[in-house]
Amino acid sequence: xxxxxxxxxxxxxxxxxxxxxxxxxxxxxxxxxxxxxxxxxxxxxxxxxxxxxxxxxxxxxxxxxxxxxxxxxxxxxxxxxxxxxxxxxxxxxxxxxxxxxxxxxxxxxxxxxxxxxxxxxxxxxxxxxxxxxxxxxxxxxxxxxxxxxxxxxxxxxxxxxxxxxxxxxxxxxxxxxxxxxxxxxxxxxxxxxxxxxxxxxxxxxxxxxxxxxxxxxxxxxxxxxxxxxxxxxxxxxxxxxxxxxxxxxxxxxxxxxxxxxxxxxxxxxxxxxxxxxxxxxxxxxxxxxxxxxxxxxxxxxxxxxxxxxxxxxxxxxxxxxxxxxxxxxxxxxxxxxxxxxxxxxxxxxxxxxxxxxxxxxxxxxxxxxxxxxxxxxxxxxxxxxxxxxxxxxxxxxxxxxxxxxxxxxxxxxxxxxxxxxxxxxxxxxxxxxxxxxxxxxxxxxxxxxxxxxxxxxxxxxxxxxxxxxxxxxxxxxxxxxxxxxxxxxxxxxxxxxxxxxxxxxxxxxxxxxxxxxxxxxxxxxxxxxxxxxxxxxxxxxx
Numbered sequence: 001x002x003x004x005x006x007x008x009x010x011x012x013x014x015x016x017x018x019x020x021x022x023x024x025x026x027x028x029x030x031x032x033x034x035x036x037x038x039x040x041x042x043x044x045x046x047x048x049x050x051x052x053x054x055x056x057x058x059x060x061x062x063x064x065x066x067x068x069x070x071x072x073x074x075x076x077x078x079x080x081x082x083x084x085x086x087x088x089x090x091x092x093x094x095x096x097x098x099x100x101x102x103x104x105x106x107x108x109x110x111x112x113x114x115x116x117x118x119x120x121x122x123x124x125x126x127x128x129x130x131x132x133x134x135x136x137x138x139x140x141x142x143x144x145x146x147x148x149x150x151x152x153x154x155x156x157x158x159x160x161x162x163x164x165x166x167x168x169x170x171x172x173x174x175x176x177x178x179x180x181x182x183x184x185x186x187x188x189x190x191x192x193x194x195x196x197x198x199x200x201x202x203x204x205x206x207x208x209x210x211x212x213x214x215x216x217x218x219x220x221x222x223x224x225x226x227x228x229x230x231x232x233x234x235x236x237x238x239x240x241x242x243x244x245x246x247x248x249x250x251x252x253x254x255x256x257x258x259x260x261x262x263x264x265x266x267x268x269x270x271x272x273x274x275x276x277x278x279x280x281x282x283x284x285x286x287x288x289x290x291x292x293x294x295x296x297x298x299x300x301x302x303x304x305x306x307x308x309x310x311x312x313x314x315x316x317x318x319x320x321x322x323x324x325x326x327x328x329x330x331x332x333x334x335x336x337x338x339x340x341x342x343x344x345x346x347x348x349x350x351x352x353x354x355x356x357x358x359x360x361x362x363x364x365x366x367x368x369x370x371x372x373x374x375x376x377x378x379x380x381x382x383x384x385x386x387x388x389x390x391x392x393x394x395x396x397x398x399x400x401x402x403x404x405x406x407x408x409x410x411x412x413x414x415x416x417x418x419x420x421x422x423x424x425x426x427x428x429x430x431x432x433x434x435x436x437x438x439x440x441x442x443x444x445x446x447x448x449x450x451x452x453x454x455x456x457x458x459x460x461x462x463x464x465x466x467x468x469x470x471x472x473x474x475x476x477x478x479x480x481x482x483x484x485x486x487x488x489x490x491x492x493x494x495x496x497x498x499x500x501x502x503x504x505x506x507x508x509x510x511x512x513x514x515x516x517x518x519x520x521x522x523x524x525x526x527x528x529x530x531x532x533x534x535x536x537x538x539x540x541x542x
Contacts, residue, residue, distance in 0.1 A: 027347055027348075027349040027352070027354045028354060029345075029346075029347075029354045029355050029356060029357040030333070030345055030347050030354065030357050030394050031357070031394065031395050031396065031397050031504070031505045032345055032357050032359055032379070032392050032393070032394055032395065032505070033392050033393045033395055033432070033503040033504050033505070034392075034433070034502075034503040034504075035359070035360070035361055035362060035381075035390035035391070035392060036081070036390065036391045036392075036433070036503065037362075037388060037389070037390055037391075038062070038075065038082050038380070038388075038389040038390065038391050039084075040062070040073045040075075040084045040087070041073075041084060041087060042087075043062075043064045043071070043073065043387060045384075045385065045386050045387035046066050046067050046387070047064040047065075047066040047067050047070075047071065047387055048063075048064055048065055048066035048384035048385075048387065049062060049063075049064040049066075049073070049382075049384060049387040049388065049389065050062060050063075050064070050370060050371060050381075050382025050383055050384040050387065050388055050389040051063045051064065051065050051066070051100065051101060051370050051371060051382060051384040052065075052100060052101060052102050052103045052113075052370070052371045052382070053103070053371040053372065053373040053380050053381075053382050053389065054103045054104050054105045054110075054373055055105070055373040055374065055375040055378065055380060056105040056106055056107060056375060057107075057375060057376070058076055058077040059074065059075070059076055059077075059085075059105060060074075060075040060076075060077075060082060060105075060373065060380055061073070061074060061075075061103045061104075061105050061110050061112075062075065062100075062103070062380070062382070062389055063099075063100030063101060063102070063103045063112070063371075064100050064384075064387075065097075065098040065099055065100040065101040065114075066384075067095075068089075068093055068095065069089065069090050069093030069094050069095060069096075069097040069099050069114075070089075070090065070093070070097055070098055070099030070100040070101070070114065071087055071088065071089045071099065071100055072087075072088045072099070072100045072103055072110070072112050073086070073087050073088075074086040074087075074088065074110070074133075074138060077378060080432065080470070081391070082380070082391055085136055086136070086137075086138050088110075088112070088131055088138055090112075090114060090117075090129065091129070091140055091143070094117075094118070096116045096124075097114045097116045097117050098113075098114055098115055098116040099112060099113075099114040099117075099129070100112060100113075100114070101113050101114065101115055101116075101156065101157065102115075102156060102157060102158050102159045103159065104159045104160050104161035104166075105161065106161045106162055106163055107163075108132055108133040108134075109130060109131070109132050109133075109141075109161065110130070110131050110132075110133075110138075110161075111128055111129070111130055111159045111160075111161040111166050111168075112128065112129045112131065112156075112159070113126070113128050113155075113156030113157060113158065113159040113168065114126065114127050114128065114129065114156050115154035115155060115156040115157040115172075116154075117156070119145065119149040121151075122149050122150055122151045122153075123151050123152065124151065124152050124153070124154060124172070125145070125146070125149035125150060125151060125152075125153045125155060126145075126146070126149070126153050126154050126155030126156040126157065126170060127143060127144065127145050127155060127156055128143075128144040128145075128155070128156040128159055128166070128168045129142070129143055129144070130142040130143075130144065130166070130189075130194060132192075141192055141194070142189075142192075142193075142194040144166065144168055144185075144187055144194060144196075146170055146173075146185060147185075147196060147199070150173065150174065152172045152180075153170040153172050153173045154170055154171055154172035154173075155168060155169070155170040155173075155185070156168055156169075156170075157169055157170070157171050157172070157212070157213065158171070158212055158213060158214050158215040159215065160215040160216060160217035160222070161217065162217045162218055162219060164188055164189040164190070165186065165187070165188055165189075165217065165239065165240075166186070166187040166188075166189075166194070167184055167185070167186055167187075167215050167217050167222060168184070168185050168187065169182065169183075169184045169185075169211075169212025169213070169214075169215050169224070170182065170183050170184070170185065170212060171210035171211060171212040171213045171226075171227060172210065173212075175201060175202055175205040176205070178202075178205045178206055178207045178209070179207050179208065180207065180208050180209065180210050181202045181205035181206060181207065181208075181209045181210075181211060182202050182209055182210050182211030182212040182213070182226070183199055183200065183201050183202060183211065183212060184199070184200040184211070184212045184215065184222075184224055185198070185199050185200075186198040186199075186200065186240075186241075186243065188240055197240045197241045198240070198241045198242070198243055200222075200224070200236065200243055203234060203245055208228055209226045209227075209228060209232075210226055210227040210228065211224060211226050211234075212224055212225075212226075213225055213226055213227035213260075213261070214227075214260055214261060214262055214263045215263065216263035216264050216265035216270065217265065218265040218266055218267065220237050220238060220239050221235065221236070221237055221265060221270075222235070222236040222237070222238075222243065223235050223236075223249065223263050223265050223270055223272075224236070224263075225259075225260030225261065225262070225263050225272065226260055227258075227261065231256075231257070231258050231259045231260045231261065231274075232248055232249075232259065232260060233248065233249040233259065233260035233263065233270075233272050234247075234248055234249065235247060235248075235249050235270070235302055246301065246302070247301050247302070249270065249272065249295055249302045250304075251272070251274060251293050251304065251307070252293075252304040252307065253277070253291070253293075253307055255277060255278050256274045256276075256277055256291070256293070257274060257275075257276025257277055257278075258273075258274055258275050258276035258277075258324075259272060259273075259274040259276075259277075259293070260272045260273070260274070261273050261274065261275055261276075261324065261325060262275075262324060262325060262326050262327045263327065264327045264328050264329035264334075265329065266329045266330060266331060267331075268296055268297040269294065269295070269296055269297075269305075269329060270294075270295045270296075270297075270302055271292055271293065271294050271295070271327045271329045271334055272292070272293045272295070272324075272327070273290070273291075273292050273293075273323075273324030273325055273326065273327045273336065274290060274291045274292070274293060274324050275288070275290040275322035275323060275324045275325040275339075275369070276288055276290065276322070277289060277290050277291040277309075277323075277324070279291070279309050279312070281312055287320075288320040288321065288322055289309065289320075289321050289322075289323060290309070290321055290322045290323030290324040290325065290338065291307055291308065291309050291323060291324055292307075292308045292309075292323065292324045292327055292334070292336045293306070293307050293308075294306040294307075294308065294334070294348075294353065296351070305351055305353075306352075306353050308334075308336070308346060308353060308356070309323060310323060310338075310344050310355075310356050310358070311355060311356075320339070320340075321338050321339060321340045322338055322339040322340075322369055323336060323337075323338045323344070324336055324337075324338075325337055325338065325339060325369035325370075326343075326368070326369055326370060326371050326372045326382075327372065328372045328373045328374050330374045330375050330376070332347055332348040332349070333345065333346070333347050333348075333374060333377075333394070334346040334347075334348070334353070335372045335373070335374045335379055335381075336356070336372070337368040337369045337370070337371070337372045337381060337382075338367075338368055338369055339367045339368070339369040340367070340368075341360065341361050341366050341367060341368060341383075342358055342359060342360050342361070342368060343358075343359040343368045343372055343379075343381050344356030344357065344358055344359065345357045345359060345374075345379065345392075345394070359379070359381065359392055361381070361383060361388075361390050362390075366383030366385055366386045366388060367383060367385050368381050368382070368383055370382045370383070370384045370385075371384075377393060377394035377395075378391070378392075378393055378394075379391065379392040379393065379394070380392075393503075393504075395429045395504045395505065396428045396429050397428070397429060397504060397505050397506065397507040398425055398426075398427060398428075398429050398430075398431040398473075398502055398504045398505070398506055398507065399425065399426035399427060399506060399507045399508045399511075400423055400424070400425055400426075400431060400434070400471075400500050400501075400502055400506055400511070400512055401423070401424045401426065401508075401511040401512075402421065402422070402423055402436075402498060402499070402500045402511065402512055402513060402514050403421070403422045403424075403514065404419065404420070404421050404422075404496065404498060404514045404516035405419075405420045405422075405516075406418060406419050406420065406516070406518055407420065410519070410520075410521045411485055411518070411520055411521065412485065412490070412520060412521045413485050413486075413487065413488070413489045413490045413520060414484070414485060414487075414539070415484070415485055415539070416447065416482055416483070416484055417444070417482070417483050417484070417485060417518065418480055418481070418482050419438070419480065419481040419482075419483065419496060419516070419518075420478060420479075420480050421436060421438065421466075421478065421479045421480075421481075421498055421514075422476055422477075422478050423436065423468060423471065423476060423477050423478070423479075423500050424471075424475075424476040425471035425472070425473055425474070425475055425476070426473065426474070426508075427473025427474065428473055429473070429504055430470060430471070430472050430473065430504075431470060431471045431502040431503075431504055432469075432470040432502060432503045432504065433470070433501075433502055433503035434454065434467075434468040434469060434470065434471060434477070434500060434501070434502045435465065435466070435467060435468070435500065435501050435502075436451075436457075436465070436466040436468055436479055436498065436499075436500050437460075437463060437464075437465050437466075437498065437499050437500075437501075438463050438464045438465075438466075438479075438481060438496065438497070438498040439462060439463040439496070439497040439498070440462060440463050440464065440481075440483060440496060441494045441495065441496065442462070442486075443485065443486045443488070443489050443492065443494060444483040444484070444485065444486065444494065444496070444518075445483055445484045445485075445486050446459055446464065446481070446483055447482045447483055447484055448481075448482045449464050449466065449479065449480065449481040449482070450479070450480055451466045451467070451468055451477065451478070451479045451480075452468075452477050452478045452479070453468060453469050453477050454466070454467040454468040454469030454470075454477065455467030455469065457479055457481070464479075464481050466479040468500075485520055489520045490520055490521070490522060491519075491520060491521070491522045492519070492520050493517065493518070493519045493520075494517070494518045494519075494520075495515050495516065495517055495518075496515075496516045496517075496518060497513070497514070497515050497516075498513065498514050498516065499512055499513040499514075500512050500513075528540050
C-alpha cells in the first residue's frame with residue numbers, strides 16, 4: 001500500500017493543504033479542571049496501568065497489560081469522581097499475554113485484546129475476550145480468535161466495538177509472500193453468541209504494513225491504520241459479512257509520518273494521529289512534533305477538515321513531542337495525547353476548531369502518548385510508564401472569592417487571635433478540590449486550626465493548609481486558625497497572606513488571594529489582666 005499512499009499523498013498535497021493551527025474564527029479553547037489521579041486496587045507502573053482506555057457514558061475501561069498476563073479495570077462515574085467497579089483478569093492468565101493492551105466498550109459490553117496469547121505451538125497468535133455486565137458484575141461471554149491463528153499474528157493488538165459488532169486486528173499476520181502485512185476480523189453477536197462474519201485483508205499488501213495497527217468503528221463505518229514510516233489509513237463501509245473499501249484516507253500534507261498511528265471515529269468525523277509529522281518553529285523544521293488530521297465525510301469520501309498542531313513558542317516544545325500518538329473524538333470534542341507529559345483538548349464549532357487547551361500531568365514528567373479517552377466532557381489520560389491515569393473534566397469555570405477577618409479586632413501581645421477565612425463560590429460550576437493556603441508571620445504562634453467542611457487543616461512549614469472539599473455555586477466554607485501573638489508584638493503590624501485554589505479554572509483569579517493586615521494594640525493592661533513583673537502580664541480572662 002505504500003506506493004499508492006505516497007502517490008495519493010502527493011496529489012492531495014498539491015491540491016489541498018490543511019491549516020496547521022486552529023483556524024480563523026475558531027471557538028475559544030475549552031476550560032479544563034486540574035488533573036486528578038485515578039486510584040484502583042493494585043495496579044502500578046509495572047502493570048502499565050493506563051496503556052489503553054475507553055469510555056462509554058458513565059463507564060470506563062483501563063488496560064494494565066504489564067504483569068501476570070494483564071488485567072483491565074472497570075471504572076464508573078459516581079457524579080464527582082471515577083471509582084473502581086471491578087478488576088477483570090484473563091480466564092487463563094500467562095505472562096506475556098498482554099491482556100488489556102487494547103480495550104473497547106459499548107454499553108454493558110467490553111472487548112479486551114490480548115495479542116500475546118499463545119495457541120498450542122503458535123506463540124503470540126493473540127486473542128480477544130468479550131465481557132458483559134449484569135448489575136455491577138462482569139462475566140466472560142466469549143473468547144475470540146482468528147480462524148487459523150499463526151505465530152506472531154498479534155491478534156487483539158487493536159480492537160473496536162459498536163453494539164453487536166466487534167473488529168479485531170492482527171497486524172502481524174502474513175499475507176502470501178508478504179510478512180506482517182496484517183488483517184482485520186469482524187465478529188457479530190446474536191443473542192449471547194459471537195461468530196466470525198468476515199476477514200478484511202490488506203487491500204494493497206506489502207511487507208511490514210501491519211494493517212490493523214489501529215482501528216475505529218462506528219455503525220457502518222470502519223477505519224484501519226497501518227504502522228510504518230509513511231503509514232496509511234483505509235476506510236470501509238458495510239456490516240456483518242459485507243464490507244466494501246471506500247477509499248484510502250489521505251492527509252493533505254506531504255510530510256505526514258506515522259499517519260494513522262491512532263484513529264477515532266464518531267459519526268461523520270474521522271481523526272487520524274500522525275505523531276511523526278514535522279512542525280515549523282521560527283522557520284525551522286523540527287521532526288517528530290506530530291499532528292492530528294480531522295476528516296469529514298462529504299457523501300463520497302473523507303475530506304480533510306483540519307490539520308491540528310499545538311502552538312509553541314520555542315523549538316524545544318515541538319521536537320520529539322509526538323503529538324497524535326493517541327486520539328479520542330466525542331462529537332465536537334477532540335483529545336490528543338503527546339509523549340511530552342501533556343495532552344490537548346480541542347472543540348469544534350461548525351467546521352472550525354479551537355486552539356488546544358493544554359492538559360498537564362503532575363510535574364509533566366509522564367508520557368501521555370499511550371491512551372486518551374473522553375465522553376460527555378469527562379477526560380481520561382493514560383501514563384503507563386508510571387502506571388497512572390489522570391482524570392479531567394470540561395468546565396464552564398468557577399469564581400472563588402476569599403475574604404479574611406480576625407477577632408479580637410485589636411489584639412494585645414500574648415493574647416489569642418482567631419483568623420477567619422471565608423471562601424465563596426459564585427459559580428457557574430461546582431468547585432472541587434478546594435485548597436486554602438495561609439502563610440503565618442513568625443511572630444504569630446500557631447495553636448490550632450479547623451474547617452467547616454472537607455478534610456480539615458494541617459500545619460505545613462510556615463503556614464497552614466486546609467482542605468475545604470467542594471462548593472456548589474452560591475455556597476461558602478470557612479476555616480479558622482487560632483494563633484498567639486508572640487513576644488515583642490506590642491504595637492506591631494503584620495500581614496497574613498492567604499490564597500485559595502480549586503480543580504476548576506477560576507474565571508476571576510484576582511479575588512483568590514488576600515493580604516490580611518493585623519495590628520497589635522499599643523501596650524496597655526487589658527480587662528482582666530495585671531502586670532506581674534517587667535514585661536510580664538498575667539490575664540485571668542480571655
